[in-house]
Each structure stands twice: as C-alpha cells, then as structure tokens.
Amino acid sequence: MTPDLECTGLTKRFGQTTAVENVSFAVPPGSFFSILGPSGCGKTTIMRMIAGFLDPSEGDIRIKGRSVLDVPPNKRPVNMVFQHLALFPMMNIADNIGYGLRRAGLAKSEIDRKTGEALERIGLPGIGSRKVDELSGGQKQRVAIARCMVLEPDVLLLDEPLGALDLKLRERMKVELKALQAAFDTTFVYITHDQSEALVMSDNIAVMNQGRFEQMGTGRDLYYRPDTAFVAGFVGDTNRWRGRVEKEQGKSIQLRTESGMILRGATHGRALHAGDHADIFVRPEAIRIAHSKDELAHFDNLISGHVTSMLFNGAASRVLVCGAEEGDEIEVNLPQSGEFAALKKGAAVHIGWAGDQGNCFAAGAT
Amino acid sequence: MRNEAKLGLALLLTPLLLWLSLLIFIPHVDVFLVSLRERVGVGTYETSLANYLTFFNEPLYLWTFLRTAVMSVLATVITLLIAFPVSYYIAKMVKGRVQSALFLLCLVPFWVSELVRTFGWMILLRETGVFSSLLQFTGLSSGPVEMLYNDGAIMLGLVYTSMLFMVVPLVTTLESLPDEVVEAGYDLGGNGLSVLREIIVPHAMPGIVSGCIVVFMLSLGNYLTPTMLGGKESLWFTELIYSQFIVRFNWELGAAFGFMLLILSSAIVWGMLKLTGQSLEKTMG
Amino acid sequence: MIPSIPQPRVLTAAYAAYVTLFFIFLALPLVVVAVFAFNDSQFPSLPWEGFTWNWFFGSERPMIGVFHERAILKAIGTSVFVAVVVSALSVCVGTTNAFLFNRYRFRGQGALYVLMLLPLVIPGIVLGISILVFSSRVANGVWDGFQIDLEILRPGLWLVVLGQFSFITTIATLVIGARLQKFDRSLEEAALNLGAGRLTAIRTITMPYLAPAMIGAFVVSFLMSFENFNTTLMLVGSDAPLTIAMFDRLKEGSTPLLNAVSLLLMVGSSCLALVMIAFQKRS
Numbered sequence: 001m002t003p004d005l006e007c008t009g010l011t012k013r014f015g016q017t018t019a020v021e022n023v024s025f026a027v028p029p030g031s032f033f034s035i036l037g038p039s040g041c042g043k044t045t046i047m048r049m050i051a052g053f054l055d056p057s058e059g060d061i062r063i064k065g066r067s068v069l070d071v072p073p074n075k076r077p078v079n080m081v082f083q084h085l086a087l088f089p090m091m092n093i094a095d096n097i098g099y100g101l102r103r104a105g106l107a108k109s110e111i112d113r114k115t116g117e118a119l120e121r122i123g124l125p126g127i128g129s130r131k132v133d134e135l136s137g138g139q140k141q142r143v144a145i146a147r148c149m150v151l152e153p154d155v156l157l158l159d160e161p162l163g164a165l166d167l168k169l170r171e172r173m174k175v176e177l178k179a180l181q182a183a184f185d186t187t188f189v190y191i192t193h194d195q196s197e198a199l200v201m202s203d204n205i206a207v208m209n210q211g212r213f214e215q216m217g218t219g220r221d222l223y224y225r226p227d228t229a230f231v232a233g234f235v236g237d238t239n240r241w242r243g244r245v246e247k248e249q250g251k252s253i254q255l256r257t258e259s260g261m262i263l264r265g266a267t268h269g270r271a272l273h274a275g276d277h278a279d280i281f282v283r284p285e286a287i288r289i290a291h292s293k294d295e296l297a298h299f300d301n302l303i304s305g306h307v308t309s310m311l312f313n314g315a316a317s318r319v320l321v322c323g324a325e326e327g328d329e330i331e332v333n334l335p336q337s338g339e340f341a342a343l344k345k346g347a348a349v350h351i352g353w354a355g356d357q358g359n360c361f362a363a364g365a366t
Numbered sequence: 367m368r369n370e371a372k373l374g375l376a377l378l379l380t381p382l383l384l385w386l387s388l389l390i391f392i393p394h395v396d397v398f399l400v401s402l403r404e405r406v407g408v409g410t411y412e413t414s415l416a417n418y419l420t421f422f423n424e425p426l427y428l429w430t431f432l433r434t435a436v437m438s439v440l441a442t443v444i445t446l447l448i449a450f451p452v453s454y455y456i457a458k459m460v461k462g463r464v465q466s467a468l469f470l471l472c473l474v475p476f477w478v479s480e481l482v483r484t485f486g487w488m489i490l491l492r493e494t495g496v497f498s499s500l501l502q503f504t505g506l507s508s509g510p511v512e513m514l515y516n517d518g519a520i521m522l523g524l525v526y527t528s529m530l531f532m533v534v535p536l537v538t539t540l541e542s543l544p545d546e547v548v549e550a551g552y553d554l555g556g557n558g559l560s561v562l563r564e565i566i567v568p569h570a571m572p573g574i575v576s577g578c579i580v581v582f583m584l585s586l587g588n589y590l591t592p593t594m595l596g597g598k599e600s601l602w603f604t605e606l607i608y609s610q611f612i613v614r615f616n617w618e619l620g621a622a623f624g625f626m627l628l629i630l631s632s633a634i635v636w637g638m639l640k641l642t643g644q645s646l647e648k649t650m651g
Numbered sequence: 652m653i654p655s656i657p658q659p660r661v662l663t664a665a666y667a668a669y670v671t672l673f674f675i676f677l678a679l680p681l682v683v684v685a686v687f688a689f690n691d692s693q694f695p696s697l698p699w700e701g702f703t704w705n706w707f708f709g710s711e712r713p714m715i716g717v718f719h720e721r722a723i724l725k726a727i728g729t730s731v732f733v734a735v736v737v738s739a740l741s742v743c744v745g746t747t748n749a750f751l752f753n754r755y756r757f758r759g760q761g762a763l764y765v766l767m768l769l770p771l772v773i774p775g776i777v778l779g780i781s782i783l784v785f786s787s788r789v790a791n792g793v794w795d796g797f798q799i800d801l802e803i804l805r806p807g808l809w810l811v812v813l814g815q816f817s818f819i820t821t822i823a824t825l826v827i828g829a830r831l832q833k834f835d836r837s838l839e840e841a842a843l844n845l846g847a848g849r850l851t852a853i854r855t856i857t858m859p860y861l862a863p864a865m866i867g868a869f870v871v872s873f874l875m876s877f878e879n880f881n882t883t884l885m886l887v888g889s890d891a892p893l894t895i896a897m898f899d900r901l902k903e904g905s906t907p908l909l910n911a912v913s914l915l916l917m918v919g920s921s922c923l924a925l926v927m928i929a930f931q932k933r934s
Binding site: 374375393481487 | 654656679681743755763770772775780782820849877884894909917928
Binding site: 048052053054055072073 | 655656657
C-alpha cells in the first residue's frame with residue numbers, strides 16, 4: 001500500500017547549521033505517527049517542510065505517492081493544527097471551520113452543512129456563532145482540528161498542540177485526540193517533546209535528536225529496546241551509570257562503575273568488549289525491592305543497602321537506595337501493595353534486577 | 367481609609383475637571399453661543415441663526431466646506447493605501463534590527479515641524495524648484511514648470527504630513543498578528559488576496575480606524591499645507607475661519623464656521639466608528 | 652504574505668522596491684531643505700552656487716546667519732519657553748489623570764474617559780478659536796465688572812500655553828497611563844507590607860517606575876508644542892513662537908536662512924528623540 005506520507009533523505013540547512021539531516025520515514029494510511037524530541041531538535045522544521053512553509057535543502061516529500069515539493073502550502077493536501085492553534089479571532093467558530101471550504105469555493109448551504117457536521121463530530125454542536133475567545137482551551141483544540149478535518153486532508157499535522165494546556169486537560173486531550181483520529185480515520189503526524197503524549201497516542205514514534213532520527217518504532221520498542229543511549233535516556237525515567245566493561249559473556253556483559261559497583265547488563269547485539277567504557281540504563285520499575293536477600297536470589301544483580309530518601313508520589317512512589325559504596329543512588333519503584341508501607345529513611349533493604357533489563361551502550365554517545 | 371480614598375479621588379478629579387470644563391467644554395459652548403449672535407448695531411446683539419444662514423446661502427462658503435471635506439476624505443484614503451503595504455512590510459516581512467531601523471526611519475520626518483516639511487515640498491515643486499530644474503536639465507521640458515499651487519500639491523502635502531499617524535497604528539496592530547494565523551490561512555487553502563481580506567485587514571481594523579480618524583482630523587483642520595502649497599486660491603475651510611477671526615474680525619461668522627467644522631469632523635469620526643464597530647476608547651486610548 | 656509563504660521572486664522584489672520608493676518619498680523634502688541651507692545664494696533653489704556656512708554664521712547683509720538674526724533667536728526662545736511650560740503642565744495633569752483612571756472606579760468614569768480623549772478629535776483651529784472666544788469673554792467681563800485688564804487672557808504667550816495644553820494633556824495622559832497600566836500593583840502592596848505609608852509607597856516605588864514614561868511624555872509634549880501651528884496661530888500675540896515667525900517670513904519669500912533654521916530644528920529634535928529612545932531602552 002502507498003504510504004500517505006513519505007519523506008526521503010530530507011535535509012534542511014540554515015546557513016552553516018543543519019537543522020534536519022537526512023531524515024527518511026513513511027507513514028501508512030490511517031496511522032498516528034509522532035516525532036518526539038527535545039526542543040530545537042529540528043522536529044518543527046520537518047513539520048513546516050511538510051506543510052510547505054519551508055523548502056527542503058535536499059530530499060523529497062511525497063503525499064499519497066506524489067511529490068509535493070512544487071506545490072505551494074495553500075494547495076497541499078495536508079493541513080496543520082498550529083502550536084497556538086491559530087484560530088482566527090476575527091471570525092466566529094462556524095466561519096473558522098468554514099474558512100477552508102469557502103476557499104475551495106463550496107456553496108454556502110454545503111459549507112453550513114459540513115460545518116454543522118464537523119461541530120457535531122467534535123461534540124460541540126450549536127456553538128457555531130460563538131466567538132473564539134469564549135471557548136475553553138479544550139474546545140478551541142477541537143475546533144482547530146475540525147477546521148482542518150472538514151477539508152478531508154490526506155495528512156493532518158499537529159505541532160505540539162497540547163503544549164499550552166494545563167496538566168489535567170492535557171491528560172484528557174491525549175485520549176480525546178486518539179479517539180478523534182480513529183473517528184476521522186485520517187493519518188496524523190504529531191510532534192511533541194512530551195514523551196507521554198507520544199507514547200499514549202502513537203502507532204509509531206520517531207525519536208529525534210540534533211536533526212537526526214535516533215530510532216523509529218512502536219512505543220513499546222522505544223521503551224524496552226532503545227537503540228541508542230539518547231533514546232534510553234529520553235524516553236521514560238531511568239537509572240544511568242557509566243563504567244568499564246570487565247567481562248563479556250555472549251549477550252551479557254559485566255561492568256564496574258566509577259564508584260566500584262559491579263553491574264550486569266545486556267548488549268542486545270551491540271558490540272561491547274572488555275575494557276570499553278559503557279553506559280548502562282536500568283528503569284526504576286525493573287528493579288525489585290525486598291526485605292530479605294533470599295527473595296531476590298534469582299536476579300543476577302543484587303545490591304544490599306539502605307534507604308536514603310522516600311519520594312512519595314501516589315502510585316508512582318519511589319525510593320532512593322544507596323548501596324555499599326556511598327554516592328551511587330539507585331531509584332527504585334516502590335510497590336503499593338502495603339508490604340513496604342512502613343519503610344523509613346535509613347532502613348536496610350535489598351534490591352535486585354535481571355541482567356537483561358540493563359541496556360548497555362558504548363559510552364560517548366550522549 | 368474610606369475618607370482618605372475620597373480625598374484622593376477629589377484631588378485627582380480636580381485638575382481633570384478644571385481642564386476639561388474650562389479649556390474644552392465651556393469654550394466650545396461659548397463658541398456656539400457666539401455663533402448664534404447677530405450684530406444689529408454697535409455693541410448690540412440678537413440671538414438668531416443669521417450666521418448659519420449666511421453660511422448656507424453663500425455658495426463660496428458651502429463649496430469650500432464640501433471641498434475641504436471631500437479632499438480630506440480623499441487624502442485619508444490615499445494615505446491608507448500608501449501606508450498599508452509599507453506598514454505590513456515593516457510589521458511582518460522584516461524582523462529584529464531591520465524592523466526597528468525601518469520603523470525609526472518612518473518616524474524621523476515627523477520629529478521636525480510641519481512647516482519644515484511643507485517648506486521642503488515648496489523647494490521641490492515650485493517654478494524655480496528642484497523638479498522643474500531637473501525637467502529642464504533633462505530636456506523633458508523646455509521652460510519652467512509650476513507644480514505648486516494646485517490641488518495635487520495640496521493632496522501631496524496632506525498625505526505626506528499625516529503619513530506617520532497612519533503608519534504607527536498600522537504597524538502596531540499588524541505586528542500583533544501572529545505569523546501562525548497567516549500561515550493557517552494559507553494552510554487551509556487561502557491565497558494572498560483572501561488572506562488579506564479575511565484575516566489581515568479584519569485584524570488590522572482598529573489600527574486602520576484610528577489611523578484614518580487621526581489623518582482625517584489633521585487634514586480637515588490643516589491650515590499650513592493648503593495655504594502654502596495651494597496658494598491664494600486653495601479654498602480650504604480653515605482659511606475662512608482664520609480670515610473671519612483675524613482679518614475681518616467677524617467673530618460671529620467665524621464661530622459659526624468653526625462650529626460647522628466641528629460638526630463635520632464629529633459626524634465623520636462617529637460614522638467611521640459606527641461603520642466599523644469600533645469605539646473611541648478602543649481606537650485612541 | 653509573510654516570508655514563510657513562497658512567492659514569485661518578481662513579486663518580492665517589486666514589494667521591496669515599493670518600500671524603498673516610500674522611504675525616498677519620506678526623505679526627499681527633508682534632504683532638500685538640509686542641502687539648500689548651505690547654498691551660497693539668495694534663494695533656496697537651483698542652481699547650486701557653492702557651499703557656504705554663511706546662513707548659519709554670516710553677520711553681514713545680505714547673508715545674515717541664524718546666529719545673528721535677533722528675530723529668529725527670540726522666536727526660538729519664545730518657543731522653548733512655551734514648550735517647557737506646556738510640557739511641565741501636561742505631564743503633571745497627565746500623571747494625575749493616569750492615576751485617576753487607573754486607580755479609581757467611580758460613576759461616570761467611562762464617559763469622563765471619552766471626554767478626556769475628545770481633544771484629539773477636535774480640529775486644532777477650533778480649539779484655538781474656542782479658547783480665544785472664551786478668554787476674551789472672561790477678560791471683557793472682568794473689565795466691565797472691575798475695570799481690571801487681565802492681560803493674561805488676551806492673545807499672547809499665556810493663551811498659546813493654554814491652547815496647546817488643552818490637547819497635549821490628552822497625549823501625556825495616554826503615554827503615562829499606558830505605563831501605569833503595566834505596573835504590577837503587588838509591588839506597591841509589598842512596600843505597604845514592609846511598612847511604607849500609601850504616599851511613600853507611591854513616591855518610592857510607583858513614581859520611579861513611571862519616570863521613563865513621564866520623561867517620554869515630556870519630550871513628546873515638548874516636540875508637539877514646539878511644532879504646533881494651528882492652535883497657536885489663533886492665539887498668538889505680538890511675540891510669535893518660531894513656527895509662526897517662520898510662516899510669516901515664508902509668506903514674504905524664502906531665503907536659505909529658513910533652511911538653516913529648519914536644519915537646526917531637525918538636528919535638535921532628532922537629538923531629543925534619541926535621548927528619549929536611550930532613556931526608554933535603559934528602563
């Protein structure tokens with residue numbers, strides 16, 4: 001099947017700096033694709049090139065198999081939900097939604113019908129005559145999407161549209177956006193710096209850093225099988241140590257941290273040899289905490305230490321555990337089953353995790 | 367505390383009320399009263415509409431009045447048409463240093479008095495002026511060309527003199543239009559013209575209105591430019607007021623003229639505000 | 652169009668050319684005025700007779716320069732005097748007005764605010780005649796009643812001051828009010844909280860914050876007063892401010908002396924404006 005959107009070798013240079021470097025990806029029809037990266041990584045540049053507001057220095061952009069490089073932004077079959085939504089404050093809601101239809105030269109009755117349908121679709125029937133600033137943040141969000149969707153674009157671009165909302169609303173809009181995407185059955189390309197937005201909504205995610213794609217895959221892939229140290233550090237919370245490889249045994253290695261801790265981890269096919277410097281990443285939820293050593297006997301990483309800090313945060317509560325050597329603090333998820341309800345700062349605990357939970361990368365790359 | 371607040375309010379209100387009543391309100395009422403006086407003998411007056419009747423019955427007065435109004439409107443429209451693309455360029459097409467430099471360049475000519483600016487145009491336009499000399503020098507004309515003392519020269523002077531008061535409000539409002547909104551207009555299929563009509567102009571409306579009001583007022587009440595660039599036959603209404611007051615010493619008729627000018631300007635300003643749904647506080651404040 | 656929307660090159664070039672033409676249009680009259688101030692001729696027009704400083708420093712007929720022309724120097728003095736008085740008054744009243752509209756809520760405030768704006772939409776010449784008519788009525792009334800001649804209410808400097816003050820105050824109010832609007836009231840509350848009295852808080856916190864706007868309003872008022880023509884024309888007495896004096900000369904025929912005065916005015920007001928910009932940058 002032809003992908004809805006396909007970029008090949010996309011590169012954008014501004015003078016001496018390269019904002020986007022040789023990026024290629026394809027988005028299959030009807031899927032939700034996210035580009036996740038820190039601010040300044042070049043994701044907005046990609047978005048603006050797809051929309052037609054920037055010309056790529058190299059590479060091609062194809063929509064439904066046809067190159068759109070020569071198509072001006074107002075003729076491209078893509079529409080964009082802008083970062084600050086860019087609803088037209090001088091028009092009411094119905095006129096905002098009908099704007100693109102008027103441009104397409106539709107009859108007034110047709111425009112009214114489609115506008116009404118769109119409002120119904122986003123669950124806001126009958127607000128057509130209201131002004132833009134009378135709407136709440138979430139409502140504006142939906143209107144901005146409806147304004148694009150009435151044009152039935154091949155691809156809808158969304159440029160961090162949730163950034164301006166407060167936390168509670170953002171959580172709700174994540175679910176709502178996903179539902180809207182399913183309802184409209186349109187390809188969404190979404191850019192964000194917020195990993196949880198990307199993980200919750202996307203079918204596929206590309207993690208971007210310094211103008212390049214670090215890794216592309218499902219949220220699950222990125223989270224559990226990061227390809228690079230950057231992805232391991234950027235997606236999800238993680239413990240991170242740097243050390244020197246002491247032994248390699250097939251897929252697993254043993255490594256000694258700078259403070260002397262011995263840790264075992266997995267290379268997942270990356271070449272690491274004894275004597276190399278390496279980074280190891282272990283997620284807090286991959287680590288088990290126990291009162292006695294015996295419970296953890298089956299793990300190949302085992303550390304006994306004491307609690308240095310309790311970080312209460314409801315279901316996401318954690319403890320900081322310090323091993324034998326001072327200075328190496330390990331963040332560990334605290335099970336909320338009641339077993340550790342009495343845990344106090346200074347208490348002696350044991351922690352352990354399976355070696356293949358530790359992702360190892362050659363040191364140096366971020 | 368309440369008393370203190372009341373005292374403060376009274377103290378702050380006093381200068382405002384003194385200013386508005388003694389220098390604005392009462393003097394204008396007084397002008398109106400004077401305009402209703404008819405001199406029937408030495409030092410004896412009667413209340414009548416005689417001065418207004420004179421105004422409406424003398425074709426020269428009425429013609430001058432209408433001509434001033436129409437030319438002021440025309441000057442306002444021309445100023446807007448010239449200033450809008452420039453303001454848009456400054457507000458949206460350039461950024462940072464270039465933007466502030468261009469904006470500053472727009473302001474510079476208006477730090478010097480209108481007299482100097484008009485004088486500059488006289489040097490350029492008159493028979494012995496720069497343009498005339500250039501035309502003769504290049505052989506485009508065989509003799510001196512008088513470009514001064516016609517309606518075109520008046521129009522040029524009016525437009526030039528009020529340009530700033532159009533550019534500043536336009537740049538300010540256009541600058542507040544986010545690029546994103548313009549991009550959204552294109553993204554949804556609009557072209558240059560429809561984006562201009564449906565997005566840029568509606569957004570700039572407060573600036574357009576306040577610019578137009580000020581430019582119109584300045585043109586209507588201008589004395590210097592029509593007199594100097596238009597010469598003796600310029601027929602500008604302010605010249606009539608001046609001559610009645612200062613030359614003929616007929617204050618009664620002059621006051622009637624002044625009041626007519628006030629009514630005309632208020633009516634057009636009010637009409638402009640109503641037509642565009644703006645208010646004086648929003649556009650001027 | 653904005654830079655991110657692709658446009659034909661011809662169109663962008665034409666646009667830039669238009670803007671360039673506009674700036675030439677703006678600069679042209681000023682440049683000619685300045686250039687002909689140095690023409691060694693009796694008339695500010697071509698042909699160019701050579702460069703001279705005489706229209707500034709000359710002391711012999713027929714080329715008496717600005718600095719030896721008593722009448723012009725006196726007119727400048729008059730203008731400066733009027734402008735200083737008008738600006739000082741306008742900034743004072745403008746400040747009290749700004750506080751009134753910013754800090755108090757009272758019945759009729761909206762209407763009063765509109766009234767305050769009105770002087771901007773009254774033609775200057777009408778302002779002039781109304782003040783002329785009213786002041787003469789008062790002066791005549793005083794003469795009839797008490798046989799006292801109130802010289803101050805007859806056409807002359809003080810009437811010019813009143814006339815200019817009547818509309819420049821609105822501008823001062825708007826400039827100062829705009830900055831007061833942006834003032835964070837909690838700063839004043841913090842001062843009160845730290846033991847200052849209400850007036851002390853305003854004096855030590857609010858006024859320093861307002862100072863740049865007050866200086867800005869003073870400069871703007873000064874320039875507006877210095878340049879004012881319409882209102883002044885109706886109220887002027889025997890000692891004319893500069894614009895009126897120059898106007899009278901211009902009616903008789905122009906010499907490069909007027910160019911020299913104009914050039915000085917340009918330099919002077921540019922300096923003033925630069926000072927103001929520097930002040931606003933610093934705050």
